[in-house]
């Protein structure tokens with residue numbers, strides 16, 4: 001994206017949810033002026049006066065990243081946490097040579113096919129510490145014409161006295177420290193100390209993270225879908241409220257999920273996400289499973305997008321994987337975001353929610369780096385005694401009770417509704433209820449040529 005003229009709107013805290021999308025080039029300004037930020041907004045002086053920062057991510061363009069900082073903070077200490085090994089790590093180190101203020105921390109990835117997928121910023125200001133958890137790679141293309149999600153914490157003030165815990169009712173600080181500890185990296189120690197030293201009592205979301213490993217016993221419920229199951233069984237919705245509320249997953253890639261839906265998707269994974277309060281006390285009681293909708297871009301969603309077929313480059317679902325799981329297609333719904341003006345902004349965001357059939361309420365909502373894969377959410381092994389996770393992932397869970405609601409919170413993708421209702425309304429990234437694929441729709445496959453219909457630019461797709 002070309003450097004924008006100075007943004008008209010001052011930074012708008014979308015209190016209390018603080019959930020934003022990235023700005024999108026070439027859509028009507030009304031869809032970028034509220035509830036949308038770009039990286040320059042996030043790093044601007046208006047957010048705080050930086051002392052140092054740390055980025056956890058998968059892809060980095062260092063030269064571009066440095067230019068997103070204000071001139072005055074372009075030389076401040078910057079730590080990049082990545083998962084690159086071997087030749088890729090050498091390339092990271094070579095690129096960092098040009099930037100004396102940049103240091104690198106490689107996350108250990110000891111299980112094959114794992115990725116360092118987590119996308120988080122730790123921003124240390126002269127006045128405090130801010131945490132940003134999001135879904136965009138640190139490359140220009142991810143911040144230009146896609147739909148990406150961003151949760152922005154308040155600025156946490158330094159703790160008055162170091163003996164105070166300074167945690168919130170959601171255990172945000174404890175869980176974030178537990179996540180960082182899992183890297184077992186000396187390079188992260190300063191940032192663990194910064195987190196320890198700040199008062200996070202106002203954090204109103206739960207951390208849902210994944211770290212690679214074969215997690216057993218007390219570690220088993222700390223990560224992936226079992227962490228979510230634990231939080232929902234303790235603080236989730238009443239079964240009576242949500243019994244016919246569908247579960248919705250929305251993501252930009254899909255792993256190999258097995259020979260049929262019962263192998264993992266509707267049993268292990270969906271049962272964790274469908275967990276309600278008190279579930280762990282109802283072991284063995286078979287509760288009816290709600291409808292499952294999976295929002296994943298169709299070929300035409302990509303073809304007609306602002307980027308045309310090229311937009312499908314960041315939706316890496318391969319026909320090799322898809323051909324093993326034709327049973328998945330009936331769950332698919334189109335990417336439609338008329339309310340946010342982003343139907344043509346390819347979704348790289350990942351979200352999961354349990355919403356009312358009419359799409360006006362949600363029992364909970366998650367924005368995360370985690371796609372629909374066992375690598376990200378975990379797969380039970382050894383008769384359920386261990387949860388095997390391959391990748392690092394990080395997301396935040398919004399529960400109604402932390403936003404002044406008893407059972408569910410109002411949601412809408414129409415920002416005029418969000419802004420005009422005096423009740424805090426969650427700004428959805430897409431339209432609810434979801435729309436199933438129409439006849440002739442097929443899922444987007446990154447490695448299948450498309451020569452039958454031209455895209456936005458009149459081009460075909462001949463995968464690289």
Ligand SMILES: O=C(O)CCC(=O)Nc1ccc(C(=O)O)c(C(=O)O)c1
Pocket residue numbers: 058059115117137252253254255256314315316369371373375
């Ligand atoms: O993993 C699989 O089973 C299929 C391959 C895949 O999905 N790879 C991948 C890698 C990086 C990112 C990222 O952008 O961080 C994303 C994403 O976010 O869609 C996806």
